[in-house]
Amino acid sequence: MKVSVLFFGATADEAGTREIEVDFADHARAEEVFGEIVNKYPRLAQHKLLFAVNQEYANGDEIIKDGDELAVFTAVSGG
Amino acid sequence: MKVSVLFFGATADEAGTREIEVDFADHARAEEVFGEIVNKYPRLAQHKLLFAVNQEYANGDEIIKDGDELAVFTAVSGG
C-alpha cells in the first residue's frame, strides 16, 4: 500500500522535504509506520514528535490503509 | 457658606433639577449637609444613595467648606 507522509516546520527542515510517498505492507500499525519514517530521517528523533493519520492525532494503534495521509510534526506553537 | 449640589440620573429626576446652590452653617459635617438635602427632596430617600464631596466619595465625616462641590447619586450602573 502507498501512503503520503507530510512534514511541517522543523520536521520539514529535518527531512529536507514537505511530502513523501512510501510503500508499506498492508495493515501496518501506525506505530510501526511512523517508526520506519523516523528511521529513514534519523534527525527527526532529536525532536519530540507528534503524529497524525488522516488529519487526526494518532496514538499509534491505528491501522494504516492504502491512500492514508500521515503527518509527522513537532509540538505545536501557534497563537 | 454656599455650596453647590449636583444630581445625576435618578436623583436628578427625583430632585427635578441637576444642580442647586444651598447655604449652610460653616464647618458643617458632610453627614448633616447631605441629610438636609435629602430632607429637602424626600423622594431621594427611596433610593440607596451615594455622596461625593469635591468629586471624591464621601463617608460623611468630611467638613464642608464654602464653595465645595457636593453630589448625590444612586449606585452606579456604567459599563
Added chain:
Amino acid sequence: MSKKFVMQEEEIRNPKPETRNRSDFWEITQDALDVGVIARRVVPVNCGAIVTLDGFVRQFTRGRETEYLVYEAYEPMALKEMEKLIARAHDEFEIENIGIVHRLGRLEIGETSVVISVASPHRRAAFETCEWLIKELKRTVPIWKKEVYADGEIWIEGESAK
C-alpha cells in the same frame, strides 16, 4: 465631545531593551467607539497579548426589550475614578498598558458602551486585569444607565449582571 487624559510616565525604573514609557489612557466620549482602534492604542513593543472587553447594548434584559439606552456621567469624578482604577491595576497586576473608554448619551442596540483593553507580556495577567477593571468600573465609576422601553424607562441603580 471627548474628554481625554493621557498619562506618560517619563521615568523608567528598570531600564531594559523591552521597556518603554507607559501610556495608559482613560476617556469619556459622546462619539461612537471603534473597538479595534482603541485596543491597538495600548500596544507596547514588549507585549505579546491584548485582551479587550467590548460591552454593548443588549436588546433583551431580564426578558424585556430595550429600545435604546442613555448613559450619563459625573464626568470629572468619573475620570478621576477611572484613573484610580488604572493605578490600582498597575499595583496589583503585572501588566503594561491599559486603555478605558466609556461612551455617554443615547446608544442604540448593539452599540458599544465601554471598551477596556489591557496589554501584557503574558496573557494570564491581561485576562485577569481586564476582568477586574470592568468589575471595578461598574462598582466605582459614577456613570448611570437608563434603559428605555416601548412603555417606559428606568435608571438602573447598581451594577447589572452583564
Added chain:
Amino acid sequence: MSKKFVMQEEEIRNPKPETRNRSDFWEITQDALDVGVIARRVVPVNCGAIVTLDGFVRQFTRGRETEYLVYEAYEPMALKEMEKLIARAHDEFEIENIGIVHRLGRLEIGETSVVISVASPHRRAAFETCEWLIKELKRTVPIWKKEVYADGEIWIEGESAK
C-alpha cells in the same frame, strides 16, 4: 488566500425572543487581521459582552530581538482542530458565539497572529472561554511559529509562555 468555514445552526432548541442561530467561525488566512472587524462578527442580539484576545508578534522574546515571524499550518487538520475546540467550548461554557482567526506566513513585529473573540450574555463566561480557547489552541492546533533573528532562525516547538 483565506480558508473559511462558517457553521449555521438552523435548529433552535429553546426558542425565546433573545435566541438566534449560532454562527461561529474559524479561519486561517495569509491576510492581515483586523481585530475590531473580527470581534464584531460574533455579536448576537442577546449578548452583552465580547471578550477578544489579540495575540501579536513580540519584538523581544527571552531577551532576544526577533526580526519577524513565519507561521505555518497543517491547514485542513488545523481547521478541524479549531472546529473541535469550538464545539468543546460550547459544551463546557455558557457562551453564545465564537470566532477564531489565525494568520499564516511572514508577520512583522506588532502584527496580529491570532484573534479569538467570544460573545456571551455574561462577561465572566466570555473571559473564561476566551482564555481557555487560546490555551487549548496553543496546545492542539497544528500551527508552528518560526522566529527569525538577525543571526539565525528557529522553529518554536511547544507553546510559548505568551
